[in-house]
Amino acid sequence: MEKEKNNEELICFRCQIPLVLEKTFFNYLDHTFFTDIPTCPKCKQKYIPESLVKGRMAEVEKELEDK
Numbered sequence: 001m002e003k004e005k006n007n008e009e010l011i012c013f014r015c016q017i018p019l020v021l022e023k024t025f026f027n028y029l030d031h032t033f034f035t036d037i038p039t040c041p042k043c044k045q046k047y048i049p050e051s052l053v054k055g056r057m058a059e060v061e062k063e064l065e066d067k
């Protein structure tokens with residue numbers, strides 16, 4: 001079963017193995033959230049796409065403004 005079809009497979013530079021999505025905990029502006037981040041299962045190196053982080057942070061900022 002394939003999920004996230006538009007996610008191209010990412011390879012760890014160090015280990016040369018495919019990254020797997022791992023729930024990752026973020027803390028931003030005293031706001032916490034979990035996001036699936038491609039992570040190397042071996043060395044735990046995370047690949048965080050800037051667009052993803054910016055998107056989530058913009059959401060958090062918007063939430064805070066609404067309060």
Ligand SMILES: [Zn+2]
Pocket residue numbers: 012013014015016040041042043044045
């Ligand atoms: Zn690795």
